[in-house]
Amino acid sequence: MSDAAPRPVKVRIAPSPTGDPHVGTAYIALFNFAFAKKSGGKFILRIEDTDRTRSTPESEVAILRALHWVGLQWDEGPDIGGPNGPYRQSERAAIYREHVEKLMAAGAAYRCFCTAERLEAVRHEQRRQGLFVGYDGLCRGRPVAEGETRAAAGEPFVIRLAMPRTGEIIFKDRLRGDVKFESAQMDDQILLKTDGFPTYHLANVVDDHLMGITHVIRAEEWLSSTPKHVVLYQAFGWELPEFVHMPLLRNADKSKISKRKNPVSLDYYRDAGFLPEALLNYLGTMGWSIAGDREQFTLLEMIEAFSFDRVSLGGPVFDLVKLSAMNADYLRALDDDEVVRRLRAWRFSDEHLRALIPLVRERIQRLDEFVPLTEFFFSGDVDYAPVAKDLLPKGRVPKEVADGLLLFGEALDAHRDFSAAGLEALAREFAEKNGWQTKELFMLLRLGATARKATPPLFETLVGLGRELTRRRLRLAAEFVKKLPAPAAQPAAPTKPAAPPKA
C-alpha cells in the first residue's frame, strides 16, 4: 500500500430502506460528505435493500427526500446513476452470487443446511455455558459433494464464510489505531441467505470494492463485524479500504440513540421546524469540533476544516435542547424575507393549507376561526397543562394512561397504513385488546396529539399531523401524565386540609 498511487477518495452512505430516514444516517452522511469534499473525492449513495421482508420503496423515497432536505447531495446514486451502478443492492443479486461462487471455489465459503431451530439450540447452550456464541461449524466439515447433492435435491441452504480458526485478525481503524480480534472468536458469518439474497457483510464488501470505495466511514456498531469484512477482502484478494468508525449518537442514558427515547426520524426535525443547516451544524459538533471555542460553522467551513484528527470518541448524547438553541441562532440570523420563505416551505405552503381545509370547512363560520381551530397543526410540541384534568379519565391512574399512550405510539409506529381509516381500525383494535372504551381512548389520543378537547375528526387530524409529530406528542403527553398526582383512591378524609398544588 506504500508505493501504489493513492486511489481517488470515494466514500458512501449506505442506508437500508426499512423505516424512517434516521438522524444517524444524516450524521454519518455528514462525515462522509465532509471528508469527500475536503479530499476532492466523491460521495455516493447506495441503497442496501437486501432484506426483502423489511425494505420498502416508500422508505427509500423518504430517505432520499430527507437527505435532500438536509442538503447533502451525492455524486452517484440510484436516482442519478453513475459509472458503478446499479446503486440498489436488490438489483445486483447476480453480482453477489457470482462472487460467492468464487469464494466457494476457493474453499473460503461453504453451504450450511442447519435449521433455525438447531442454530437457536446451539446458541442457547453456548450462552448457558458462558462461551463464545456463534455457529459451531457443523456443516463446515461436510464434503462439498454432499452439499451439492443436497442443494440439487432442493434442500434449503445458506452460504457461510469460513473464518480462519486460529491466529488473530488485526486491522487499522483511523480513529483507534490497531484493533485486534481472535479468529477463533469470530462467527462463520452467513453471506448468502436461503432466499438467495446476500447479507450486509457480503453485499457491502463486494459493492464497496466494485464501486471503488476508499474509506469506509460508518457507525461504531460495525466495529465488531469488521474482522469478517477484512477476511472477505482478503479472500477476494482485494485491497482493504481505510476504516473509520464514528462514535454512536446516544440517548440521555448513554444507550445507542433509539426512537423510544428520542425523535429519530429526520421527518420529525423537518416537521418540528428545525432548519437543515442548524441540524447539520449540530450533528457536526457530535464527536467533532472545528476549534476550541467555536461551535457554530457552516457546512462549507466544516469541509474546509475537516480532519479525522478532530474526532473525539466518547459517544455524544444527542440533546434536543441544545439543538434548539442552535436552531434559534440560525433563525435569528435570517432576514425577514428568508424567514417567510422558510415558513412557506415548512407549513404555510398551499399544499399543506389545502390539506387542512376539508377538516375545518364545516366547522368555521368565518375565516378568522381557521387559525384557532388548527393551531396545533402549526406547532411542534404542545402544552398539556390546560387539559391536565382531562388526561386522567375517571377511574384511571396516571400510570395506565401513560402506558396506554406509549403503547399506542408504538403500535402506531409499527402500523404501515397511516390513513384515517387505517388508523381508526388500529385504534379500535387497540382499545379492545387493551381494555379501553373506544370513546375513552379516542379522547385520550385527541388530547395527546393536540392538547385540545375539540378538534377536527381524530384520525384525519392524526394524518394531518403525520406519524412523527403524532408519536412525539403521544410520548410527551405520556410523560406529562406520569407526573400528574394520582387521584385519591377514597374521597379525601374531611380532616385533610386543601393542599394547593401550585406548579
Place this chain on the structure above:
RNA sequence: GACCCCAUCGUCUAGCCCGGCCUAGGACAAAGCCCUUUCAAGGCUUGAACGCGGGUUCGAAUCCCGCUGGGGUCGCCA
C-alpha cells in the same frame, strides 16, 4: 456471559498525539442580577469536570498498567 470500543463540568466539547503556558477554556442547560409595560433577545455574575489506584518523570488532564464505570456486538436485520 464472551469479545471489542470508550472515559474532562448535568450535556456537547477544547486541551491529550508533541508532559510544564490548565489555580482546566468555550457552548447548552441551571441560578442570580441588569435592561425592560409583557415575553423573548441581549449584557453581567455564580455554581459545575480531568472516575479510582498504581507507576514513569523535577513535573501528568496529558505517557504506561490495573481497576471501576459506560457503550457496542454476539440475527438467514442492516
